[in-house]
Amino acid sequence: MANEVSYSTFNVEKLRQFTVEVFLKMGVPINDAELAADVLIKADLRGIDSHGVARLSGYVRLWQKGRINPTPTIRIVHETPSTATIDGDAGLGLVVAPKAMEVAIAKAENAGSGWISVKNSNHFGIAAYHAIMALEKDMIGMSMTNASPLVAPTFSTERMLGTNPICYAFPAGNFPPVIMDMATSAAANGKLEIAQRKDVEVPTGWIQDVQGYPTTDANGLKKGGSLLPLGSDRDHGSHKGFCLSSIVDILSAVLSGASYGPWVPPFVAFLDPLENQPGQGLGHFLGAMRVDGFRPANEFKEHMDNWIQRFKSAQTAPGYDSVIIPGEPEAAAEVERNQNGIPLISVVVEDLKCLSSKLGVEFPEEL
Amino acid sequence: MANEVSYSTFNVEKLRQFTVEVFLKMGVPINDAELAADVLIKADLRGIDSHGVARLSGYVRLWQKGRINPTPTIRIVHETPSTATIDGDAGLGLVVAPKAMEVAIAKAENAGSGWISVKNSNHFGIAAYHAIMALEKDMIGMSMTNASPLVAPTFSTERMLGTNPICYAFPAGNFPPVIMDMATSAAANGKLEIAQRKDVEVPTGWIQDVQGYPTTDANGLKKGGSLLPLGSDRDHGSHKGFCLSSIVDILSAVLSGASYGPWVPPFVAFLDPLENQPGQGLGHFLGAMRVDGFRPANEFKEHMDNWIQRFKSAQTAPGYDSVIIPGEPEAAAEVERNQNGIPLISVVVEDLKCLSSKLGVEFPEEL
Numbered sequence: 001m002a003n004e005v006s007y008s009t010f011n012v013e014k015l016r017q018f019t020v021e022v023f024l025k026m027g028v029p030i031n032d033a034e035l036a037a038d039v040l041i042k043a044d045l046r047g048i049d050s051h052g053v054a055r056l057s058g059y060v061r062l063w064q065k066g067r068i069n070p071t072p073t074i075r076i077v078h079e080t081p082s083t084a085t086i087d088g089d090a091g092l093g094l095v096v097a098p099k100a101m102e103v104a105i106a107k108a109e110n111a112g113s114g115w116i117s118v119k120n121s122n123h124f125g126i127a128a129y130h131a132i133m134a135l136e137k138d139m140i141g142m143s144m145t146n147a148s149p150l151v152a153p154t155f156s157t158e159r160m161l162g163t164n165p166i167c168y169a170f171p172a173g174n175f176p177p178v179i180m181d182m183a184t185s186a187a188a189n190g191k192l193e194i195a196q197r198k199d200v201e202v203p204t205g206w207i208q209d210v211q212g213y214p215t216t217d218a219n220g221l222k223k224g225g226s227l228l229p230l231g232s233d234r235d236h237g238s239h240k241g242f243c244l245s246s247i248v249d250i251l252s253a254v255l256s257g258a259s260y261g262p263w264v265p266p267f268v269a270f271l272d273p274l275e276n277q278p279g280q281g282l283g284h285f286l287g288a289m290r291v292d293g294f295r296p297a298n299e300f301k302e303h304m305d306n307w308i309q310r311f312k313s314a315q316t317a318p319g320y321d322s323v324i325i326p327g328e329p330e331a332a333a334e335v336e337r338n339q340n341g342i343p344l345i346s347v348v349v350e351d352l353k354c355l356s357s358k359l360g361v362e363f364p365e366e367l
Numbered sequence: 368m369a370n371e372v373s374y375s376t377f378n379v380e381k382l383r384q385f386t387v388e389v390f391l392k393m394g395v396p397i398n399d400a401e402l403a404a405d406v407l408i409k410a411d412l413r414g415i416d417s418h419g420v421a422r423l424s425g426y427v428r429l430w431q432k433g434r435i436n437p438t439p440t441i442r443i444v445h446e447t448p449s450t451a452t453i454d455g456d457a458g459l460g461l462v463v464a465p466k467a468m469e470v471a472i473a474k475a476e477n478a479g480s481g482w483i484s485v486k487n488s489n490h491f492g493i494a495a496y497h498a499i500m501a502l503e504k505d506m507i508g509m510s511m512t513n514a515s516p517l518v519a520p521t522f523s524t525e526r527m528l529g530t531n532p533i534c535y536a537f538p539a540g541n542f543p544p545v546i547m548d549m550a551t552s553a554a555a556n557g558k559l560e561i562a563q564r565k566d567v568e569v570p571t572g573w574i575q576d577v578q579g580y581p582t583t584d585a586n587g588l589k590k591g592g593s594l595l596p597l598g599s600d601r602d603h604g605s606h607k608g609f610c611l612s613s614i615v616d617i618l619s620a621v622l623s624g625a626s627y628g629p630w631v632p633p634f635v636a637f638l639d640p641l642e643n644q645p646g647q648g649l650g651h652f653l654g655a656m657r658v659d660g661f662r663p664a665n666e667f668k669e670h671m672d673n674w675i676q677r678f679k680s681a682q683t684a685p686g687y688d689s690v691i692i693p694g695e696p697e698a699a700a701e702v703e704r705n706q707n708g709i710p711l712i713s714v715v716v717e718d719l720k721c722l723s724s725k726l727g728v729e730f731p732e733e734l
Contacts, residue, residue: 080479082449083660112447155687180610203602212684235570243547254670293450294622303621317579320522
């Protein structure tokens with residue numbers, strides 16, 4: 001039996017203001033609070049509801065636990081002309097990551113490319129936010145992060161890796177930019193949460209139970225199971241999903257000095273980080289490359305348009321209108337939601353109202 | 368009914384010498400012939416039989432068609448301190464890619480990282496060969512390439528992308544390096560060829576038929592079907608496999624000026640490249656990053672060892688001994704085959720004997 005799910009819609013700017021004020025209550029300086037709110041609201045605008053204001057009270061709880069430093073000194077601890085390691089000083093990843101991306105972009109301006117490994121950070125919101133920052137400079141943007149361990153490697157029953165997303169953003173000419181932002185698990189945790197709320201089963205291949213057997217129980221993860229890597233099982237390439245997730249973990253954390261694998265500090269505040277942490281906080285890896293470090297930007301953009309046009313017109317399978325260009329649905333959601341407001345599911349609204357009364361920050365009326 | 372498959376084993380150095388002599392017959396200068404042979408033999412040593420000497424006659428046929436220039440002038444056509452575009456002058460990818468990787472490594476030595484997009488090249492063998500080159504300098508190596516269109520994007524029936532592999536190589540301390548080398552399709556084409564030779568069915572989710580329906584017919588590709596992206600179907604994240612393959616295509620070809628998507632020149636010589644090519648030849652993207660551009664190399668290696676140790680000891684699912692660390696099976700194959708020789712399947716032996724008599728190059732006796 002599927003649960004009823006209801007939504008209310010909120011004005012974008014009012015929801016943004018609420019979010020800013022919550023961060024201010026945490027002691028985050030105004031510029032950083034606005035930046036952090038922008039990252040969260042961007043997720044809601046782009047339709048990535050799991051990573052927007054739905055996470056706000058999670059950040060507050062981490063701060064209450066003393067795991068987020070609202071006034072970090074973010075600094076470069078090691079660098080070359082095109083690389084650097086940044087210490088996030090336990091700040092909000094929503095602030096640390098965009099600032100690290102600025103360093104990547106500045107290095108790319110001088111050296112052609114910039115690659116930043118970040119330690120001692122927290123959850124950075126949607127990966128796309130940071131990669132997209134490179135686009136206005138005619139650069140290719142890249143971002144990845146490790147995350148709370150939920151995914152079991154191929155042949156294992158232990159949660160060793162996060163859903164560790166990878167994002168690439170490519171500028172185009174007449175078409176919108178091509179933006180790939182993907183978890184390296186078969187399904188993002190957000191999709192599982194949606195199935196849990198609706199009380200429906202999930203496809204085989206998303207999760208396994210605590211013993212390592214396939215399950216369609218959307219609550220399988222809560223019962224000690226684990227998410228499966230992209231590919232789902234060995235026959236279908238789950239070892240490749242395991243590799244992708246490991247690449248993210250190594251570049252984000254082993255390279256920077258953050259914690260990795262099963263030691264990544266959990267996003268949920270009710271779980272304490274494991275003892276004997278091998279590094280500090282969680283890690284990100286961010287990059288920017290000047291397109292004209294390879295060929296003139298206008299040439300690249302013309303060919304990107306040609307690439308997009310050709311893929312959009314590819315022969316479709318029965319029942320489908322066209323191939324979806326990565327980033328197209330999110331760009332459409334952004335236009336629509338900027339116009340009509342952001343819909344929030346009732347449990348999220350209740351959660352934010354609770355936060356509102358706890359912190360004494362006024363929550364906006366629905367539209 | 369499954370076919371019988373038989374193998375003969377050959378001395379590594381004799382097989383290498385044969386391969387060098389075949390390239391010499393193509394007019395490839397001795398140093399380049401030795402390099403190209405080393406790339407092919409490395410694939411056979413590492414157990415990637417589909418990409419070793421099994422492909423040798425394919426390169427010869429491309430040369431006979433005038434599609435491979437045996438004496439290319441490989442040159443940088445655009446560069447910044449950490450990036451460059453290299454024109455491969457239609458040379459063997461087996462020669463162009465390692466030379467481009469040398470440029471990436473030299474740039475990394477000076478600028479911390481080096482990123483090379485290559486146009487006007489041909490098939491570059493196993494991606495791992497090039498990424499591994501970075502390891503001895505305590506660098507992280509990265510390589511990718513686009514390839515003959517065989518893979519349909521999610522929702523499409525058209526072959527628009529290659530199996531476009533991605534490889535990362537990370538140095539470790541006491542353990543062997545971690546090397547991830549993977550096609551971005553659900554199954555590599557080589558696996559399909561093995562099933563064809565054995566005349567067995569393949570798992571659902573590897574290929575679709577010409578109309579876009581799932582099939583287990585190992586010959587489905589020959590009948591006009593296509594390989595599926597990693598993830599196999601939309602529910603299991605095939606859009607992510609499509610994204611990964613597209614990232615490889617864009618970085619390798621749209622960025623360099625090579626041909627991309629369905630225009631990538633086919634490896635098989637009996638198929639001519641499509642008309643109105645948007646670029647030159649196929650493209651690669653190669654990278655190297657100095658580990659000590661981020662943190663001291665010995666620290667990184669200690670943590671890589673800790674990472675490997677922890678993943679090796681992860682709780683296993685029923686029936687499995689341990690999590691496989693990426694690159695471990697290939698490293699073991701290399702030790703074993705260096706000792707005992709390279710086994711070749713009978714169809715490959717026949718093909719090489721035919722090449723031997725055609726070119727007048729002596730083929731070694733089996734062990």
